[in-house]
Amino acid sequence: MTEWLGPLMFLVSLALIFSGYPVAFALGGTAIAFAGLGVALGHFDWELLYALPSRTFGVMSNYVLLAVPFFVFMGTLLERSGLAEDLLETIGALFGPLRGGLAFAVILVGTLLAAATGVVGASVTAMGLISLPVMLRHGYSAPFSTGLIAACGTLGQVIPPSVVLVVLGDQMGVSVGDLFVGALVPGLVLAGLYAVYSAGLALLRPALAPALPPEARALGGGALARRVLLVLVPPLGLIAIVLGSIFAGVATPTEAGALGAAGAGLLAALRGRLTRASLRESMQGTARLTSMVVFLLIGATAFSLVFRGLGGDLWIEDLMTNLPGGVIGFVAVTNLVFFVLGFFIDFFEICFIILPLVLPAARALGVDLVWLGVLLGVNLQTSFLTPPFGFALFYLRGVTPAEVPTTTIYRGVAPFIAIQCVVLGLVVAFPGMVMR
Numbered sequence: 149m150t151e152w153l154g155p156l157m158f159l160v161s162l163a164l165i166f167s168g169y170p171v172a173f174a175l176g177g178t179a180i181a182f183a184g185l186g187v188a189l190g191h192f193d194w195e196l197l198y199a200l201p202s203r204t205f206g207v208m209s210n211y212v213l214l215a216v217p218f219f220v221f222m223g224t225l226l227e228r229s230g231l232a233e234d235l236l237e238t239i240g241a242l243f244g245p246l247r248g249g250l251a252f253a254v255i256l257v258g259t260l261l262a263a264a265t266g267v268v269g270a271s272v273t274a275m276g277l278i279s280l281p282v283m284l285r286h287g288y289s290a291p292f293s294t295g296l297i298a299a300c301g302t303l304g305q306v307i308p309p310s311v312v313l314v315v316l317g318d319q320m321g322v323s324v325g326d327l328f329v330g331a332l333v334p335g336l337v338l339a340g341l342y343a344v345y346s347a348g349l350a351l352l353r354p355a356l357a358p359a360l361p362p363e364a365r366a367l368g369g370g371a372l373a374r375r376v377l378l379v380l381v382p383p384l385g386l387i388a389i390v391l392g393s394i395f396a397g398v399a400t401p402t403e404a405g406a407l408g409a410a411g412a413g414l415l416a417a418l419r420g421r422l423t424r425a426s427l428r429e430s431m432q433g434t435a436r437l438t439s440m441v442v443f444l445l446i447g448a449t450a451f452s453l454v455f456r457g458l459g460g461d462l463w464i465e466d467l468m469t470n471l472p473g474g475v476i477g478f479v480a481v482t483n484l485v486f487f488v489l490g491f492f493i494d495f496f497e498i499c500f501i502i503l504p505l506v507l508p509a510a511r512a513l514g515v516d517l518v519w520l521g522v523l524l525g526v527n528l529q530t531s532f533l534t535p536p537f538g539f540a541l542f543y544l545r546g547v548t549p550a551e552v553p554t555t556t557i558y559r560g561v562a563p564f565i566a567i568q569c570v571v572l573g574l575v576v577a578f579p580g581m582v583m584r
Contacts (some may be wrong), residue, residue, distance in 0.1 A: 149162060151459065209400055212402060220434045227278075254279045254297060257278075273544075279297055294404065294556060308329075324401040387408075
């Protein structure tokens with residue numbers, strides 16, 4: 149008669165989260181309340197909670213998750229020191245004579261920044277502040293500009309090195325390096341399709357994505373080459389070293405993240421941009437995000453411990469493994485749940501709450517976890533772009549001028565959502581895209 153405790157605990161936690169209560173405390177509070185209820189009904193043993201301190205210590209000493217602050221600091225410092233803005237201006241000048249050249253610059257810089265931070269809010273906000281005024285000033289269409297920025301800002305979900313992939317690997321129990329390798333092709337295909345769409349739009353409707361005027365690209369050949377060498381090559385080299393060390397097996401993601409953080413500081417110092425203000429802001433931003441992740445993990449650990457003690461994990465596994473269609477049904481329902489939840493709660497919350505619940509079913513059905521992780525990353529990226537609740541749209545709205553209405557942003561992201569759906573379908577239809 150107490151089998152309902154697990155499902156009820158799950159529903160109560162979701163209700164608290166959707167009410168706006170802090171997620172970490174919603175999970176921890178629900179765990180304590182249902183542990184007490186379970187003890188009162190004779191369906192839970194208090195002694196199970198003795199495992200909570202050791203599990204909390206395990207969270208704090210998790211070597212893999214140490215990569216999170218390193219990668220966040222790397223991306224934040226590149227943005228706060230102005231190096232990302234320099235990248236945009238340099239690539240804009242490089243592609244300036246081409247129609248849509250500034251869009252190509254936004255795609256490249258957005259890819260680098262999103263990959264380095266791996267945090268949708270930070271990437272979209274930074275790209276909105278850096279790119280949108282420049283694009284609008286040079287006559288780019290507002291819908292196209294806002295849609296492109298929102299789409300590029302979410303690339304950090306799948307393009308390595310990414311905090312998202314680090315957390316996914318830790319929670320799924322798979323190699324972060326395998327996830328980096330697996331997500332590389334889908335991520336680059338996605339960015340490539342953004343570029344193809346931008347080129348097609350600039351060709352067919354040049355007024356929406358014009359070439360930069362001569363005064364905006366006045367650098368001569370020698371000056372431009374020098375600027376490319378000084379501004380573009382070092383960050384690209386840093387990303388290549390970080391990824392290359394992981395792919396070659398020379399360094400773990402955590403070690404590579406430390407290298408990337410140190411490299412970003414070195415680049416900022418060499419350009420005279422490593423100021424006390426930029427360093428302080430980068431460290432504060434990194435500390436805030438890392439603290440949020442750790443508190444979420446502790447709350448999710450308490451929730452998972454009590455939920456399993458109440459038999460909730462068996463309920464979820466039985467439900468997911470007996471869906472019509474077997475593996476296909478499981479993948480379809482899991483992606484639908486993640487897509488809908490992506491409207492309302494952040495990736496980290498989904499990863500720490502929902503992912504551990506569906507993993508036993510995935511293992512029982514023999515689903516490739518690396519492929520599933522990449523698929524869920526692309527899926528959530530699509531969710532974050534989709535009106536009316538997509539997270540990326542809210543972040544971009546916060547830095548968009550008042551004369552650009554929200555409906556303009558919604559219209560702008562529509563083509564990019566279609567591109568996302570195409571790539572999502574390709575990952576499902578051709579699992580080999582996710583390399584190992």
